[in-house]
Amino acid sequence: MRNSVIMLVCLLTTFSVLHFPQLAASRYSNYTFPDNFMFGVASAAFQIEGGWNAGGRGESVWDTYLHEHPDFTADNSNGDIAADSYNKYKQDVIMVESLGVKYYRLSISWSRILPRGTDNYVNKEGVNYYRSLFKELLKANITPVVTLFHFDLPTPFMDLGGWTNPVMVDYFEDYARIVFTLFGDLVKLWNTINEPHVYCLHGYGSDYFVPVLNFPGIADYLCSHYLLLGHSRVYHLYDKHFRPHQKGKIFLTCEAFYAEPKDKNNITDVEAAERVLQLRLGLYAHPVFSENGDYPETVRKRINELSIIQGYKRSRLPVFTQEEIKLLKGSSDFFGINHYTSALMSSCPMQENWPVPSIDHDLGVFMETDPSWPIYASDWLAVYPPGFRKLLSWITKNYGTKIPIIVTENGMSDYGGINDYNRVSYFNEYLEQLLLAIYEDGCNVIGYFAWSLMDDFEWRDGYSVKFGLFHVDFDSPERSRTPKLSAINFREIVRTKRINFDYLKRPE
Numbered sequence: 083m084r085n086s087v088i089m090l091v092c093l094l095t096t097f098s099v100l101h102f103p104q105l106a107a108s109r110y111s112n113y114t115f116p117d118n119f120m121f122g123v124a125s126a127a128f129q130i131e132g133g134w135n136a137g138g139r140g141e142s143v144w145d146t147y148l149h150e151h152p153d154f155t156a157d158n159s160n161g162d163i164a165a166d167s168y169n170k171y172k173q174d175v176i177m178v179e180s181l182g183v184k185y186y187r188l189s190i191s192w193s194r195i196l197p198r199g200t201d202n203y204v205n206k207e208g209v210n211y212y213r214s215l216f217k218e219l220l221k222a223n224i225t226p227v228v229t230l231f232h233f234d235l236p237t238p239f240m241d242l243g244g245w246t247n248p249v250m251v252d253y254f255e256d257y258a259r260i261v262f263t264l265f266g267d268l269v270k271l272w273n274t275i276n277e278p279h280v281y282c283l284h285g286y287g288s289d290y291f292v293p294v295l296n297f298p299g300i301a302d303y304l305c306s307h308y309l310l311l312g313h314s315r316v317y318h319l320y321d322k323h324f325r326p327h328q329k330g331k332i333f334l335t336c337e338a339f340y341a342e343p344k345d346k347n348n349i350t351d352v353e354a355a356e357r358v359l360q361l362r363l364g365l366y367a368h369p370v371f372s373e374n375g376d377y378p379e380t381v382r383k384r385i386n387e388l389s390i391i392q393g394y395k396r397s398r399l400p401v402f403t404q405e406e407i408k409l410l411k412g413s414s415d416f417f418g419i420n421h422y423t424s425a426l427m428s429s430c431p432m433q434e435n436w437p438v439p440s441i442d443h444d445l446g447v448f449m450e451t452d453p454s455w456p457i458y459a460s461d462w463l464a465v466y467p468p469g470f471r472k473l474l475s476w477i478t479k480n481y482g483t484k485i486p487i488i489v490t491e492n493g494m495s496d497y498g499g500i501n502d503y504n505r506v507s508y509f510n511e512y513l514e515q516l517l518l519a520i521y522e523d524g525c526n527v528i529g530y531f532a533w534s535l536m537d538d539f540e541w542r543d544g545y546s547v548k549f550g551l552f553h554v555d556f557d558s559p560e561r562s563r564t565p566k567l568s569a570i571n572f573r574e575i576v577r578t579k580r581i582n583f584d585y586l587k588r589p590e
């Protein structure tokens with residue numbers, strides 16, 4: 083193992099020295115990353131593991147749906163083998179180690195541990211897999227940051243309506259208890275839920291994501307509500323029963339793109355942008371990170387009013403009890419945030435393709451991207467680095483600096499290849515904005531995880547777009563992995579704690 087890392091590091095170094103000699107006058111970032119800054123890389127179980135029915139694993143909704151609807155993904159693919167990390171996890175650890183980062187964020191496949199979803203049967207082989215993986219990471223001096231739920235709900239729960247059903251809070255707690263009991267000696271950093279907004283909006287409020295519930299304006303809010311309650315239940319479970327002896331930390335991860343007013347001088351555009359941030363991020367962050375807790379008042383008011391106008395007897399946005407508000411408030415040791423892109427906002431009461439009700443209609447905002455922001459593959463991912471700094475400042479302004487921010491995902495997609503100069507600049511420029519957010523705006527950002535360690539199964543896009551620092555050859559049975567230029571560049575940033583914008587320059 084040690085030899086493989088040394089070989090990979092040598093390969094990376096030789097490659098960069100031979101092909102990219104340092105230029106005499108390199109341009110560096112003005113600031114350096116703090117000494118104990120947490121650099122890491124991220125992945126998620128369904129996107130890399132494969133082994134969909136190996137070692138007693140049960141099915142997740144993504145397995146079941148894609149087997150029944152093979153044309154759901156852009157390239158008719160599924161996650162059956164993915165990057166085969168179920169078998170290749172030792173190589174993954176070597177890759178993480180070769181980057182010089184000390185943290186790896188990954189997720190547990192609920193169905194691998196509890197094949198039926200419920201805790202009356204625990205799959206030993208699944209447990210052994212994760213224990214071996216965590217031990218391998220620790221041996222390499224890498225701290226695992228483990229997400230409990232990253233979109234892949236065990237299929238049996240869909241007969242109960244998935245996360246629209248409040249019983250999911252109990253089942254999520256049961257699952258978490260098993261996981262803390264079985265792995266808490268090895269794992270000290272827990273991430274409860276990944277991106278409730280993306281999961282609920284796309285999977286429950288539209289047909290874009292599995293489980294394709296497509297019940298807009300209602301199921302998406304129910305899903306969000308019970309995910310939040312599930313998060314707080316699991317936070318308190320850990321806090322009370324596991325933290326005292328396991329001594330770890332636990333937190334929630336939200337997603338947000340930055341919402342920029344299309345015309346800064348137009349008050350309705352400014353209000354539209356704020357509405358988007360409050361509904362897409364504040365809906366989840368306010369109950370947990372604000373002083374008063376609960377959903378943001380402006381969001382509550384808007385959905386209540388629209389619900390009544392639409393003829394509903396009560397608000398489509400469920401209501402927390404006082405007890406739930408209290409339990410949610412402060413239930414996260416870090417502010418986990420995933421950020422990829424930004425968009426321009428203008429006020430717009432209705433668009434032809436918006437169902438009523440729906441989150442789009444509740445927002446009443448037309449979103450577009452600035453034509454000067456490049457898009458390299460995924461149509462939703464326009465590159466606008468300053469949006470990152472603005473988002474971090476918005477979070478700081480709204481929720482203060484007491485709870486440290488960890489950027490749990492950030493990255494960009496292209497159509498593949500190891501000479502990924504666009505990704506090299508993306509990371510350079512986004513990380514520079516992060517430094518400005520820390521040093522010039524006073525944001526308390528303590529960590530950054532690049533998405534993703536390697537090319538993976540990108541949900542609806544299948545394998546058609548690539549986010550990896552490492553290329554994966556999905557045509558080879560070995561799923562061989564090769565470092566891209568972005569891996570070499572990221573490793574240099576981690577090593578020097580500084581950005582050298584000329585380290586890997588695109589040849590003229």
Ligand code: BGC
Nearest residue numbers: 126276277280337420491540
């Ligand atoms: C998700 C990842 C996904 C990434 C890029 C995030 O919303 O957490 O699972 O791969 O975006 O699409």
